[in-house]
Amino acid sequence: MTSVLEVRELRVRFPGRAAPAWPVDGVDFTLERGEMLALVGESGSGKSLTSLALLRLVPAPGTITSDSSIRLGEIDVMSLDGDALRRIRGRRIGLVMQDALGSLNPVLTIGDQLCETIRTHFPLSRSAARARAEALLAEVALPDPARRLTSYPHQLSGGQRQRVLLALALAGEPEVLIADEPTSSLDVTVQAQILALIDHLRASRGMAVLLITHDLAIVAGRADRVAVMYAGRIVETGATRTVFATPGHPYTRGLLDSLPRLRGPVRLVEPIGGSVPSPDDWPAGCRFHPRCPRRMPACTSQPPVVPVAPGHTMRCWLPRTAP
Amino acid sequence: MTAPLLEVRDLAVHYHTTGLFWSRPVVRAVDGVSFSIAAGETLALVGESGSGKSSVARAVLRLGPTIRGSVTFDGTELLTLAAAPLRQLRRRMQIVFQDPSSALNPRMRIGDAIAEGLEIHRLVPARDIPRRVAMLMEEVGLDPAWARKRPHELSGGQRQRVGIARALAVEPALLVCDEPVSALDVSVQAQVLRLLVELQRRRGLAYLFIAHDLGVVRQVAQRVAVMYLGRIVESGPTEAVLGDPRHPYTRALLASAPDPDAQDTAPATVLSGDPADPAAPPTGCHFHPRCPHPLKDARCHTEAPGLLTIGERAVACHHTTAA
Numbered sequence: 339m340t341s342v343l344e345v346r347e348l349r350v351r352f353p354g355r356a357a358p359a360w361p362v363d364g365v366d367f368t369l370e371r372g373e374m375l376a377l378v379g380e381s382g383s384g385k386s387l388t389s390l391a392l393l394r395l396v397p398a399p400g401t402i403t404s405d406s407s408i409r410l411g412e413i414d415v416m417s418l419d420g421d422a423l424r425r426i427r428g429r430r431i432g433l434v435m436q437d438a439l440g441s442l443n444p445v446l447t448i449g450d451q452l453c454e455t456i457r458t459h460f461p462l463s464r465s466a467a468r469a470r471a472e473a474l475l476a477e478v479a480l481p482d483p484a485r486r487l488t489s490y491p492h493q494l495s496g497g498q499r500q501r502v503l504l505a506l507a508l509a510g511e512p513e514v515l516i517a518d519e520p521t522s523s524l525d526v527t528v529q530a531q532i533l534a535l536i537d538h539l540r541a542s543r544g545m546a547v548l549l550i551t552h553d554l555a556i557v558a559g560r561a562d563r564v565a566v567m568y569a570g571r572i573v574e575t576g577a578t579r580t581v582f583a584t585p586g587h588p589y590t591r592g593l594l595d596s597l598p599r600l601r602g603p604v605r606l607v608e609p610i611g612g613s614v615p616s617p618d619d620w621p622a623g624c625r626f627h628p629r630c631p632r633r634m635p636a637c638t639s640q641p642p643v644v645p646v647a648p649g650h651t652m653r654c655w656l657p658r659t660a661p
Numbered sequence: 662m663t664a665p666l667l668e669v670r671d672l673a674v675h676y677h678t679t680g681l682f683w684s685r686p687v688v689r690a691v692d693g694v695s696f697s698i699a700a701g702e703t704l705a706l707v708g709e710s711g712s713g714k715s716s717v718a719r720a721v722l723r724l725g726p727t728i729r730g731s732v733t734f735d736g737t738e739l740l741t742l743a744a745a746p747l748r749q750l751r752r753r754m755q756i757v758f759q760d761p762s763s764a765l766n767p768r769m770r771i772g773d774a775i776a777e778g779l780e781i782h783r784l785v786p787a788r789d790i791p792r793r794v795a796m797l798m799e800e801v802g803l804d805p806a807w808a809r810k811r812p813h814e815l816s817g818g819q820r821q822r823v824g825i826a827r828a829l830a831v832e833p834a835l836l837v838c839d840e841p842v843s844a845l846d847v848s849v850q851a852q853v854l855r856l857l858v859e860l861q862r863r864r865g866l867a868y869l870f871i872a873h874d875l876g877v878v879r880q881v882a883q884r885v886a887v888m889y890l891g892r893i894v895e896s897g898p899t900e901a902v903l904g905d906p907r908h909p910y911t912r913a914l915l916a917s918a919p920d921p922d923a924q925d926t927a928p929a930t931v932l933s934g935d936p937a938d939p940a941a942p943p944t945g946c947h948f949h950p951r952c953p954h955p956l957k958d959a960r961c962h963t964e965a966p967g968l969l970t971i972g973e974r975a976v977a978c979h980h981t982t983a984a
Binding site: 380381495496497498525526527528529530531534552553554555556558559560579582592593594595596597598599600601602604606607608609610611613614 | 849903923932
């Protein structure tokens with residue numbers, strides 16, 4: 339296996355009035371070539387901040403701690419600065435976010451925005467960039483790409499704008515695509531189109547995808563592996579099928595029991611009590627323990643990462659017995 | 662059979678929008694919608710953005726404009742009712758909004774927010790109000806000691822509980838729930854869903870439940886009506902409709918819905934295109950430009966299909982037979 343992205347001990351620190359907060363606190367994962375890894379968590383879990391950290395875009399006054407390691411192939415992302423970072427952003431790692439209207443410039447045409455991005459990455463003439471832009475719009479299956487080059491963002495529907503954002507993210511031919519809640523503001527039928535498109539692009543380009551989402555349901559049957567985040571840490575990770583079928587961590591189980599199902603007999607959802615803690619007030623030890631139905635005295639100290647099954651680990655004190 | 666609690670007949674809601682220099686076409690947000698809800702029953706109104714489901718909710722409470730049709734609540738016609746009797750009747754039909762943060766006055770203590778309806782309708786003597794508020798807070802799972810807190814001190818789920826307590830304070834018979842859990846994290850969404858189900862059992866409440874998430878609908882609704890561009894395209898008992906959808910749009914909606922039990926991606930029935938613009942709906946069957954039905958023909962382009970009743974179910978499609 340060749341990993342395109344390897345993240346070790348990623349920590350993001352924000353200075354606080356009393357004490358610093360660590361909204362991302364020791365995140366480890368790897369992303370293989372052509373793989374889709376889903377980073378799943380509720381609001382405040384640190385999943386989006388993790389994605390920004392990979393591009394070294396953590397908003398001030400937050401900082402990535404110096405012992406964090408982000409390796410993109412042979413490149414040590416943590417050691418880069420200025421121009422070297424700009425050559426990574428968009429060129430090696432593409433980013434597509436939720437709000438298609440907020441991410442596009444309302445007074446420039448789609449074509450202008452695409453050409454500008456293309457020419458930032460590659461030394462192309464205007465006409466060559468224009469041709470490339472049209473090809474990208476065709477690749478994201480936007481109907482009538484040549485005409486769309488002259489459209490303004492407000493003339494497109496939400497789904498079409500999301501396709502344009504994907505085209506922008508692909509303009510630098512990245513080997514990793516970070517898709518941060520790429521479909522959260524879309525209707526379900528359009529969401530299904532965009533997710534199918536991302537899947538198709540991953541296969542056709544051999545691109546690795548990091549899918550950041552709060553929605554476990556879109557992960558099933560789509561991502562190869564899933565990493566579940568809670569309060570700044572990954573609490574469980576493994577092949578999607580295995581994690582969904584035999585979740586080890588009580589938080590993952592709780593999330594799955596909270597999900598309304600589309601098939602089978604209707605069982606009333608089983609919620610997790612309490613609410614997600616805030617980064618300036620993480621509980622000590624296992625951060626889930628105040629809400630955990632299976633907490634024990636050991637849970638007030640930091641749990642180890644333990645194997646559940648081959649390729650499937652969790653951060654929990656529970657003995658590894660069958661569920 | 663007893664008369665339904667709420668009966669809506671041929672309801673139409675049109676919005677007249679004016680442009681800067683010329684008037685724009687009329688938006689037919691709701692175009693001839695009929696349904697009824699019995700006491701203690703839940704009807705879910707399902708659809709994507711632009712389907713008109715929220716306009717129906719507002720029209721039922723007379724919070725929005727109505728062009729034609731009839732809304733009777735417990736035998737009284739609402740659409741022509743004078744202000745004073747309407748105010749009396751409104752006590753019995755309350756609304757819970759999607760976004761509890763914008764539905765609550767940020768400067769009002771939550772105890773006062775819950776008490777407001779009690780005071781307006783003079784339902785209990787003033788000295789009993791604090792005790793009643795405490796009971797309501799307990800009923801929705803809030804600590805009565807929090808009555809002096811303000812909305813920003815609460816989490817999203819807690820704020821939604823305040824919204825529910827506020828609605829319950831005046832002892833309604835019908836609760837209109839407009840996407841009440843869509844803005845919540847999944848573990849918290851499950852808490853609020855359970856609460857709504859328990860309240861219905863305990864108090865015999867009827868719900869008009871506006872939603873886009875079919876999994877959520879299965880949890881709460883005995884019956885479902887699917888809307889597309891201002892019209893109901895299919896309705897019936899929830900399990901029958903979702904288990905064996907007859908309308909091509911319902912099928913597509915179900916196939917597009919993220920399924921946590923999916924084993925692999927099934928790209929089979931991804932619907933193409935976006936929901937059409939309600940200001941310029943397609944002729945004939947509104948769904949025809951996106952419809953994947955193999956028998957689609959000229960009639961679909963020209964003639965709007967009526968709702969064909971099949972037992973407890975109804976479908977509006979030229980190509981559905983009673984079989």
